[in-house]
Every structure is written in structure tokens, then in C-alpha cells.
Amino acid sequence: xxxxxxxxxxxxxxxxxxxxxxxxxxxxxxxxxxxxxxxxxxxxxxxxxxxxxxxxxxxxxxxxxxxxxxxxxxxxxxxxxxxxxxxxxxxxxxxxxxxxxxxxxxxxxxxxxxxxxxxxxxxxxxxxxxxxxxxxxxxxxxxxxxxxxxxxxxxxxxxxxxxxxxxxxxxxxxxxxxxxxxxxxxxxxxxxxxxxxxxxxxxxxxxxxxxxxxxxxxxxxxxxxxxxxxxxxxxxxxxxxxxxxxxxxxxxxxxxxxxxxxxxxxxxxxxxxxxxxxxxxxxxxxxxxxxxxxxxxxxxxxxxxxxxxxxxxxxxxxxxxxxxxxxxxxxxxxxxxxxxxxxxxxxxxxxxxxxxxxxxxxxxxxxxxxxxxxxxxxxxxxxxxxxxxxxxxxxxxxxxxxxxxxxxxxxxxxxxxxxxxxxxxxxxxxxxxxxxxxxxxxxxxxxxxxxxxxxxxxxxxxxxxxxxxxxxxxxxxxxxxxxxxxxxxxxxxxxxxxxxxxxxxxxxxxxxxxxxxxxxxxxxxxxxxxxxxxxxxxxxxxxxxxxxxxxxxxxxxxxxxxxxxxxxxxxxxxxxxxxxxxxxxxxxxxxxxxxxxxxxxxxxxxxxxxxxxxxxxxxxxxxxxxxxxxxxxxxxxxxxxxxxxxxxxxxxxxxxxxxxxxxxxxxxxxxxxxxxxxxxxxxxxxxxxxxxxxxxxxxxxxxxxxxxxxxxxxxxxxxxxxxxxxxxxxxxxxxxxxxx
Amino acid sequence: xxxxxxxxxxxxxxxxxxxxxxxxxxxxxxxxxxxxxxxxxxxxxxxxxxxxxxxxxxxxxxxxxxxxxxxxxxxxxxxxxxxxxxxxxxxxxxxxxxxxxxxxxxxxxxxxx
Numbered sequence: 001x002x003x004x005x006x007x008x009x010x011x012x013x014x015x016x017x018x019x020x021x022x023x024x025x026x027x028x029x030x031x032x033x034x035x036x037x038x039x040x041x042x043x044x045x046x047x048x049x050x051x052x053x054x055x056x057x058x059x060x061x062x063x064x065x066x067x068x069x070x071x072x073x074x075x076x077x078x079x080x081x082x083x084x085x086x087x088x089x090x091x092x093x094x095x096x097x098x099x100x101x102x103x104x105x106x107x108x109x110x111x112x113x114x115x116x117x118x119x120x121x122x123x124x125x126x127x128x129x130x131x132x133x134x135x136x137x138x139x140x141x142x143x144x145x146x147x148x149x150x151x152x153x154x155x156x157x158x159x160x161x162x163x164x165x166x167x168x169x170x171x172x173x174x175x176x177x178x179x180x181x182x183x184x185x186x187x188x189x190x191x192x193x194x195x196x197x198x199x200x201x202x203x204x205x206x207x208x209x210x211x212x213x214x215x216x217x218x219x220x221x222x223x224x225x226x227x228x229x230x231x232x233x234x235x236x237x238x239x240x241x242x243x244x245x246x247x248x249x250x251x252x253x254x255x256x257x258x259x260x261x262x263x264x265x266x267x268x269x270x271x272x273x274x275x276x277x278x279x280x281x282x283x284x285x286x287x288x289x290x291x292x293x294x295x296x297x298x299x300x301x302x303x304x305x306x307x308x309x310x311x312x313x314x315x316x317x318x319x320x321x322x323x324x325x326x327x328x329x330x331x332x333x334x335x336x337x338x339x340x341x342x343x344x345x346x347x348x349x350x351x352x353x354x355x356x357x358x359x360x361x362x363x364x365x366x367x368x369x370x371x372x373x374x375x376x377x378x379x380x381x382x383x384x385x386x387x388x389x390x391x392x393x394x395x396x397x398x399x400x401x402x403x404x405x406x407x408x409x410x411x412x413x414x415x416x417x418x419x420x421x422x423x424x425x426x427x428x429x430x431x432x433x434x435x436x437x438x439x440x441x442x443x444x445x446x447x448x449x450x451x452x453x454x455x456x457x458x459x460x461x462x463x464x465x466x467x468x469x470x471x472x473x474x475x476x477x478x479x480x481x482x483x484x485x486x487x488x489x490x491x492x493x494x495x496x497x498x499x500x501x502x503x504x505x506x507x508x509x510x511x512x513x514x515x516x517x518x519x520x521x522x523x524x525x526x527x528x529x530x531x532x533x534x535x536x537x538x539x540x541x542x543x544x545x546x547x548x549x550x551x552x553x554x555x556x557x558x559x560x561x562x563x564x565x566x567x568x569x570x571x572x573x574x575x576x577x578x579x580x581x582x583x584x585x586x587x588x589x590x591x592x593x594x595x596x597x598x599x600x601x602x603x604x605x606x607x608x609x610x611x612x613x614x615x616x617x618x619x620x621x622x623x624x625x626x627x628x629x630x631x632x633x634x635x636x637x638x639x640x641x642x643x644x645x646x647x648x649x650x651x652x653x654x655x656x657x658x659x660x661x662x663x664x665x666x667x668x669x670x671x672x673x674x675x676x677x678x679x680x681x682x683x684x685x686x687x688x689x690x691x692x693x694x695x696x697x698x699x700x701x702x703x704x705x706x707x708x709x710x711x712x713x714x715x716x717x718x719x720x721x722x723x724x725x726x727x728x729x730x731x732x733x734x735x736x737x738x739x740x
Numbered sequence: 741x742x743x744x745x746x747x748x749x750x751x752x753x754x755x756x757x758x759x760x761x762x763x764x765x766x767x768x769x770x771x772x773x774x775x776x777x778x779x780x781x782x783x784x785x786x787x788x789x790x791x792x793x794x795x796x797x798x799x800x801x802x803x804x805x806x807x808x809x810x811x812x813x814x815x816x817x818x819x820x821x822x823x824x825x826x827x828x829x830x831x832x833x834x835x836x837x838x839x840x841x842x843x844x845x846x847x848x849x850x851x852x853x
Contacts, residue, residue: 023804
């Protein structure tokens, strides 16, 4: 990779001049002229001159070149100097008595000439000085306009030149292109800044090649943001390929450097340059986490999102003033006791916009986090929540703590602590009533500063919940250093754990980890009874989610508080349960198959949504006879096989229970008779599998009774009616199913 | 060697001195280097051997140094011979060579004095 010459020098330094002249008298004269003002280096042959240039070019300000040298011709030297990117910028003054040669030298790149016989000293000095100054000014300008590292234009000059480009290309379409390196900060961290710089320079070189060929200008704006503004074209893939050339040359696929590209094609020239590149950046961001797409094109949906974002930002202050933001509350239950008890609530903000309706919190929260408006919004929520806690206290005599979000931006506010204290005091509450949720990723940046602020808050009695635990990159060390009072498990984490069974082990580990630090755990996003149970049995303390309730406006939430009245919470516990209670788990599961047992069934059935379930009851045909003939061990294997077949045939949201020795019940949730066919096919799958048998087990059949919650003319509850169906069937035949 | 002697010799002392920043001793030092310049020998030999390329180089070098010192008696014939040699002119160089020799010998004598 070529290195760029750096020629910045404080103006008081003595400049260094290389004098290439073999005639002693001429040497003496030049020395006499120049050595008072300059450091001189003398070369008597072309070879010597080139050697000196190669080793000292960074320190040379000027070359004085005699054309008549013993070995090379001066022309050759001049040509060589100008051809090498490292020293091409060095000014060369040629000394010659031939006027013909002067023209050729200037053409070859000499900046000036000194005739022979030499003019007076002061003329020579003046020419030398002027040349050096001009060159340095040109270099200064060059570097003022450019980014030092890569030589591409810096932001300010890029914008200027882009505007100029527009003037010269008024009627031609142009593109704004942004290029970024994926995970660039990680490359710097892993391989060091020198390596990172090399990467950037190589990219810059490739980009320069593109704009030199196709026209256009290129710039770099901080870190790994490269900009190209060029005439419109359609082969963006070719650009990306060129830019990536040689980046992964050594073929080590582990270090692969990947780029992503965002294009705003055929720009709207009414927009200013920055905004054009904002759009290109949006397009680049749209493929940021994609494995397959590396080029993003700015399109109409991005445009609409941009418009929406602008509108939301504009409408924000009015929304605050008119109280368009409403705080909803989602209950959090302590699930360790036999009956879950309302423990606290989480305050969640909703925006009821006059023209847009309910705006998706995902959209406006991340938007306001980016531009800092989130601070104002957070404080609004804190105030509302505190006022609400006060109201409930007065009306119901229940002080229900409410957790509120504290954004990263808030943590940098020097007045944060005072603001929170003020809100608490104004509403006649204590600091223990407002729970502060801080996201895990806030701790990993500027940890020290944040730890200080959070410690202060805790000293004043506020309790801190670490939100989204499991989604950040905190090392285990941080857990010991962090001042927190509870861990809130990341919602995605919880969800994923239940769709891939093996991941529940990780969830268990995290809960135990929290226990070992004496920290209670809160699980968010819990939707089903099974999830709630499993978490409870792993030792999770608090559960929040649709299983209990979606977030509700204050009035609707009151029913929870009213129910809580009279249920005095246990005296403030310093420690939460520290051992996973295996006993409870065992009491709900059948030891042989791992399926739920009767007790488990009771609870699941009780908790099910009785408007959308189907119940299947399955008996193993001729079970008693088989048991008598083949023995207990054999029928146990058989039962296990049936359990396996049932598990693999039904969905993860269905609950499978073993009721009696040979009887199984399946509770299918979120199902109505509209999905009959689906259910039938599952039954068919089960029967086919069992009809086959294995090398150790003979084929068997099941008799199945089925009932849907939306069946006609129900007699008893769903279970009872499924049972009736089964009984009816048994009277007629075996090996099939009957529907109520 | 004195200024007057050089003047009498025919050198453009004013110009030469001025080029040497009016430093007399420096001027004298450089003038003294001329007689011993190996390019004279090189020139004579090359002309004798009709190696016009080498002869041109030697003449050109001498032209430069004597020109810088404004030593007209040598500079004039050397300039003339340089142009002829540059064009590789076939001619009788004897007269010019003789003139150059004479002028350089004269200078040598002044320098020793």
C-alpha cells in the first residue's frame, strides 16, 4: 500500500534541499547561495540522488537538479521522481543552460528552472523560496480539504465539491452512495488501530480509482463512513466489488472484512447534500444485519418512514403539552406463593396521536432515543406514574410500586437524581415506590460514570432493575460490580427458550446465576401457563406478560389493585427463595414419561382459554391384556413410546398429560372446530406411527375421544364431553376416534 | 592573483564577483579550481579521438563552470565549441582547441602568481 506524504511542518524549521550537481564549482556556488538559509544535501550522481530521495523524501522540501549528470540524464531522474506517488509532490527546480531543455522539463513536471550561468544569489534564493512556499501552500490546502488518513475529501469540502459537481451536472442524474465496514469498531478492537487504518486506506484507494474512472467525488466522514457522489449508474454491484478488492486477499475467511453499501439513486437535487447522504445511510442501515443483502437501495418505504419520523419529532412537544401520551400499566406477579400475588406494575407509554391514531411504541421510542427527546418523555412518564401510585394509595390504601424506564440519555443528565427525588417528594411517596429499569446495554458503555450515578440513586433508596438481561455483552465480572436489585430477563430470551426446548436450560442457568448473586428475577413476555409454571419452578420470582394481563390504562388496572386489597404482602423479605423447588415440579409430572400428571392437568385445564381449545382423550386398546401377557416392563416401554409419539405429533403449545396408566389427554390451545382437519391429521399421524411398531414393540392402536370448545349442544365441559365421545366409541369399535 | 590581473586577462570580474556574493576570497578560490578541471583533458582527448559525445559533455561542463565565473576568455571559445559539438559538426576544431588551451594556460599562470 502506498503511503501518503505528510508535509506539515512548523514554519520555523529549516527546510532541506537536495542539490544534484556534479561540477565542483557549481556545487560551491550553490552552497554559498543557500547554506545560510537551508540545510543542504548533495548528490553527485543520479544513483546517489535517487538513493537519497528514497530514504529522505519525507524531510525534503525541494530538489535542485542539474540536467548534466555523469550517469543518468536529468530528464530520467525527473521522470522517476514524478512517477512515484511517494515523492511526486516534491518540487523540482531544474538547472540548465539550454533553453530548449527548459520547456521539456516543465512538461515533465519541473516546477521552475534556474539558468546557467546562475543569476545572482538573491534571484536564486527568491525562486527557491517561492517554490517551497507555493508547494507548501498547495499541500496545506490539499490537506485542509482532505482527511489525513485516506486522502479523500473531508466532510466540509466534500459538501462544497458536491455542490460544484451539481452545477456542472445540472441536467444529469446523480447518485449518493454510502459505504460502511460491518462491525468496524470490532476490527479495531481485535486487530489494532494500525490494521484498521490500513483497511481504511485500501478502501479509499479503491474508491478513488472508481471516481477517477467514472467521474464524481469521494470523501470520508469519521471512522468507516465513505461517501461517493457520482453520475448515475445502475451497476452498484460492480462498485462494491471494486471497493472490496484486495481486502480479504490473504484468504483467511475468519478475518473477512465485509462492506455494506447504501444507495440513494437519482437524487432529488432540491435536497441539500447532507440529506441526500442521510437517505443513502438509511439504505445502508437497512442491510446492516442482513446475511444475504449487502446493497440497500433507498426506496419509498424508507421515504415514508423518514416522513413519519419527521412528523413524530415535530408533533412531540404538542403531544407532551396536550397529554397525548398515556401511561399504561402491566401487572407483575410474585409467582412463588401458591397463588400469584400482585407485586408491582410496569409503566409503559402509549401515544394516542390525533391524526395517526395509536403510534407504535417501537417506532417512536427508538426514534426519540436517537435524538434525545426521550429524556422529556421519560420524565413525563415518571411524573404520571408517581401521581398514579399516589392516587391508588389514597383510594385503595395499597402502595403499589411501579417500574419506569430510565434511558441511557437520562443517565448522563447531571440533574437526574434531583429530578427523581423531586418527583417522589411532590407525590408524597418514598424512593422505594418508583422502581428504575435500566437496560443492560447502558452498563456496558461508560460503565464507571453510570455506576456512580446508579449508586447514588440506590443510596437514596431507589431500587434498580436491570432490563433486557441477556441481550447485551456484559461480562460476568460486571454483575459483581453493578449496583442492582433485580434482573429482568430479556423478553426474546424467554420466548426463544420455550420454542426450542433445549434453551430452557440456559434460562435456568440465568435464574440460578441471579440467585447466586442474591438477585430476584423478573420474566417478561410470559404468555402461557406452561411458561409461567416452568419459570416458577426454575425459581423465577416475578412474572409479567399476557398470561396475566396486557398493559392496561389506569382505570382498567384498578381491578388488580382492588383484588390485592386485603392480601397483605408478606413482611418485606430480604431474601427471595434460593433453591429451585424440585418437589413442586415432581408433584405435577408423571415420572415415567415426563408428561403432566393429573394434578398438572387440573391446573392446565383450569387455566386454559375455554373458548379456544380442543381436548382429546386417548386410551391404549387392550392395555390390560397386553400387560398381563407381556409384563410390566413391556407396557412401560409401550407407554413411553405412546408418549413420544404424542409429543412429536402435536404442537409445542399443546399440553399432553398422562391421566391413568393407559390414558392420555391432550389439551390443544388456540384451536376451534375450524381447524378440524388439522386435528384429524394429527390423530392420523399418531395412529400410523403406532400401527407400525418397532423392533421391540408390537403395533398398537389408540381409541380417541375428541371435543372442541365450540361444539354443538355441549353436555358437560370440554373434557367431560370428550370423555363421552370416547365411551360412545368404545361401545362400537376400537382403533379410531370419535368426535363429540 | 589579483583583481586587476584578472581584469587585464579579460574576465568579467564585476559579474563574476557579484555572482560570488562580492566575496573576493571565495571568488579567487573558485577561479583557482578552473585550470585543474579534468574536463579540459577530457575535451582535448575526445576531440582528438573524434568522440563527439564525450567531447560535448566535457565542453558543456566547462561552459557551465567558466560561465558561472564569467571567465570570458575561456567561456567564449568553449561555448562555441559546445554548440558545434552538440550538433556533431564535422569540422576542424584545432583553432578553437588552441584558443581554449591558450586561455586556460594563461589563467593557470595568473593563479600561481
